[in-house]
Amino acid sequence: MGEIRVLPEEVSSKIAAGEVIEGPHSIVRELIDNSLDAEAGQIKITVNNGGKDYIQVTDNGRGMTEADALLSVQKHTTSKISDIEDLNTIATMGFRGEALSSICTVSAFTMLTKMEDGNTGTKLTYCFGKELSSEPAASNTGTQVIVKNLFQNMPARRKFLKSNRAENAKIKDEVLKKALGFSERGFVYKADDRIVLNLKPGKNISERVEDIFGKDLNDNLFEVYHEDEKFSLRVFISNQKHTLSNRNGQFVFINRRPVFDRALLYTLNNPAKGIVQAGRYIYAFVFIEIDPSIIDINIHPAKKEIKIKTAEKIRSVLFSNVERLLRTHYYPARFGSQETYTVSSEYGEGQRVFSGGTSILRGTELSESFASGSPDIFTGPVVNGIEFDDVSDGAALGPADKLADNENRIPGPDNIIPDLDNLLFFRGVVFNTYIVFEARDFLFIVDQHAAHERVLYEKFKRGAKNLDAxxxxxxxxxxxxxxxxxxxxxxxxxxxxxxxxxxxxxxxxxxxxxxxxxxxxxxxxxxxxxxxxxxxxxxxxxxxxxxxxxxxxxxxxxxxAVKEGDVVKEPQARVLLRELNNTQIPAVCPHGRPTFIRVSKENVEKVFKRR
The missing domain is CATH 3.30.1370.100 (MutL, C-terminal domain, regulatory subdomain)
Structure with a gap:
């Protein structure tokens, strides 16, 4: 007898179901997709015990006839496509015809459905892939699906489900993503008799974001729109007031379908490097509308991933638009248009106070000009054959009216690098790294390496005549x-x-x-x-x-740049701070680390229990 055998239907159906249904959140996702495709305006999701024991999804969509309801729970039956060519132009959330049959295989399944012009509804039951039955029943227009005792016939799968709290969080995430993609639809999510989300149909994405994340985030989102021959792109990103320590606030939608695309997420976050502080991530909502004929969504069981023929063009457009938004809006101006500050132009020559360091990449011309404390620091150097213009706004230590011409300058935290002469008193350098200035009611502390790195980076970016050489x-x-x-x-x-x-x-x-x-x-x-x-x-x-x-x-x-351990005296410190003030993005180094911090007198007094 041979080694190869045909698996029994019961076994093969459970294997197939396991590919589509990972847990309660998968069931909720698939049922919401069906509701959306049925043009439901209101969708209600109810779960108990993390969805392990009970899931109910109710909508007011088109509903089904009894014949369609019986067909819908069979394998590979769908109303979305009819032949192989339709796979090239998929415009619906679902299309494979696998979800309902898979759900029925691993649960006690009940469906109640009725079309608007129907005299009565249909109640269908299907228990763990066995004993399919239907009967007439009273019903509102639309469809209600109840799923009980998930994976009861697959103990090995059920024991790997997470805690109720974790499963509820996954379900909430699925509902949230669908609600963002379809802001004109209403969603209610209820877990263990507690309403978690209650989202009324909105006019646009901004209203939906406000309902989910709050008015303050919505007020601090900035939008850009791009339209091309094959696709359109709409992006909303947050400013400095709203960031996260992870990427959980970033969402990408293609034709309203939430997708996970590593390349797009990388492109989304790449422009933030050097603007957003390291370890922090912006909120971002990316909506891409694209010709269905140039995408393939039939590559992942859960339809989370997607292939795009014009992916490189989309990533390029996304990068440039996100970069422009970050540069113009990431740091909010707290004090109206007061983005620049008066600085003096007269500081004497300083002695050379540090050696060139050990790295063979250390640029001696730049390092020595900084060490000299010269007022024309970094102005017009030639580094390895690359000629630089005088790219500072006015002279390197120019007057305030020249600094004000820099329209693209992004202010730092609190939108302030103070007046060097009238406010700040040089108090020294601690740990041979942090330059300390004192004002009347705060300390101003500068990371000498990060600040110098920012200055040099922008000189390279803006001043080189032939960076392509x-x-x-x-x-x-x-x-x-x-x-x-x-x-x-x-x-x-x-x-x-x-x-x-x-x-x-x-x-x-x-x-x-x-x-x-x-x-x-x-x-x-x-x-x-x-x-x-x-x-x-x-x-x-x-x-x-x-x-x-x-x-x-x-x-x-x-x-x-000047390194940790290099000795910096007052003349050099003031020149460095003035050059930092003259950059477009003074708050962070090119890698996203802060260049300076302000420590208020009030906070210091709180530490010492004086307040």
Whole structure:
């Protein structure tokens, strides 16, 4: 007798059901999808014990006839598609015809449904895939589905369900995402006799966000809209007042379907680096409407993932629009238009107080100009053949009326870097890292490395006339990527070339790098390339020319900046603070760390129990 056998129907149906139904939240998701496709205006979800014992989803949609109700719980029956071509133009939430039959296989299932023009409704019962029956019953227009005793016939699966609280949280997340995607529909979610969400039909996404997350977040969301031939993009992001320590406040919808797309989420968060503080994440609501013919949603059992033919174009548009929103709106102006502050232009020369450091990427020209305390710090240097304009607003230490011309400047926390002469008294540097100034009612503490890094980064970004220039390496740098990444490097050769790295295949396993960006310091090429390749190998960087170049600029800025332990005297400290005040984004370094903090006298007195 052979080893291969046909599985009994009971076994194969349970296996199939297990792929679609992960837990109570999966059932709620699939039933809501059916309600949405039935054009329901109001959907009510009720669960007990985390949905393990009882789930009820009721809607006021179109309802079904008895014949359709009986067909709907059979395998691969659906009203959404009829032939293979329909898979190329799916515009509904559901389409496979698997959900109801899978639910019936692992639960005690009851459906009550009625069409608007029907004289009576239909009650259908199907217990763990057995004993299907139907009968006439009184019913309102629409459909009600009740699911009891989930996985009772699959003890191994049931024991792996989480606590009631955890399962309720998953269900809430599913309801919340559907409610965001369909703001014109009403949703009520009730768990163990407690109303968790009660969302009335709204006019737009802003009303729905306010109902779920509160008025304050909605008031601090900023919107951008882009329309292309094949797609449209609408993005809402929060400002500095509303951030999270995780990405739980970020949602992506494609044709109103919530999706999880790592590349899109990466693109969404990448512009925030250097603007949003490290370890914090913005709230974001991304709505993409796209021609169904250029997407494939039939790649994941739960329809969470999606393939897009024009993914690269969408990511590019998303990046540029999010970056523009962050640069113009992330830091709210608390004091109206007062975005700049009076600074003095006269500080004397200071002595050189630190050596060049140990990193071979350390830019000596920039470091020495900072150490000199010169008023023309960073103005018009030539670094490794890259010429810089005088890009400060007016002179580097120019008067306030010149600083006010910088329309794109993003103010820092509390929108203030104080008047250096009239408010701040230099009190020294602690731990050879933090510059301390004292004002009448607060301390102003500056991280000397982070602040200098921000200044250098913006000089590179704004001042270089030829950042696209490359230099040829006399001796190519050879590297062998991990075997699993070799194909990725082959596919990304054009992206690396656009960032100044020319990759040439060398043999079957390695590459030679023959050029690097011209602004990378001499003798620092290997360190810079090693950093970029490590980031790519570890999945921390996408193969995008703009992003690769950005990483180079950040690296050179970091290595060129004054370091922890370098001694900084008062003249240099004041020049650094003035240059920081002259940047577009003074509050954080290019990596998102704070450049300064304010400690109020009141808080200090509270620590010492004086208040």
């Amino acid at each position: 490359v230099k040829n390496l006399l001796i190519p740098i050879n590297f062998t990527p991990p075997r699993a990444k070799y194909a990725d490097y082959l596919d990304s050769i054009d992206a690396f070339r656009g960032a100044g790295l020319e990759l040439e295949p060398f043999g079957d396993e390695s590459f030679n790098i023959t050029t690097v960006p011209a602004f990378v310091p001499e003798k620092g090429e290997e360190e810079a390339i090693s950093y970029i390749l490590d980031e790519f190998n570890n999945g921390k960087m996408t193969p995008d020319a703009r992003e690769i170049k950005e990483r180079f600029i950040k690296l050179v800025s970091c290595r060129s």
